[in-house]
Amino acid sequence: MTRTIYIVDDDDAVRASLHSLLSVRADLVIRSYRSGDAFLAEAKELDSGVLLLDFHMPGASGLDVLHTLDGNGTFVPIILTGQGNVGLAVQAMKAGALDFIEKPYEADQLMQVVDGAFARLEADTDAAARVDQASAKIARLSPRETDVLKGLIEGRSNKVIAYELDISPRTVEIYRANLMEKLEVRSLSEALRVAFAAGLFPKD
Incomplete structure (x- = not known):
């Protein structure tokens, strides 16, 4: 699997070293940018990846870049900061950075943090794929099947669901069988997991 890493730093020597x-x-596919503005100009068209982001840059600072990205999930940012700027780095982490590395950095430490960032990115990507898959299954349901699923999620029996929807219990059973088939599940608990994964109903 090819991984993409973006270096955003106005210091030519730092970019070359990284x-x-x-x-x-x-x-690794490595792409470099001399400023936050240059990176942001292309960000919407870029593949997901890890972002090594200098904190202090002319134009858009590292913090500005983070605020613009606003945790969109495409990038996992790591802040590069000068010694003594830990307070600023913590501020950046609150704005969405995964971690920070002080300059001058240790190569082993950098690679460890980068590997952790890719693990986070891949986990987020897998989670997003599960949500998309679940949402696609839920979209197959008819409005009535969705009503029945909602009743099941709320713990209602077939008879109660039938009464509330003004249909027969036998019809509820048919809708229930149909929705189970469309969701590609064999049990109610599996159906509930799909519904929750899709964000169809709140968990609490």
Whole structure:
């Protein structure tokens, strides 16, 4: 699996150093930007990846970039900060950065943090895929089947659901069988997991 990492730093030497260090990984695609503004200009068109983001840059600062991205899930940002700027780095983490690395950085520490960021990105991607898959299944249901599913989620019996929807219990059973087939599940608990994963109904 190819992984993409974006280096955003106005210091040519830092970008070159990071590029050289990261190039030892054959599975990494590395792209560099000299400013936050340059990165943001392309951000919407970029593949998901890990973002090594300098805190202090002319134009859009690292914090500005984070606020603009606003936790969109496409990028996992890591802040690069000078020594003594830990307070600012913490501020950046509150704005969505996963971690921060003080300059000058240790190569092993950097790679460890980068690996952690990719693990986070891949976990988020898998979770998003599960949500999309569940949402697609829920979209197959008719309005009546959705009503029956909602009744089941709320713990109602077939008879109570039938009464509330003004249909027969036998009809509820038919809707229930149909929705189970459309959701590709064999049990009520599996159907509930699909519904919750899709965000169809709140868990509390």
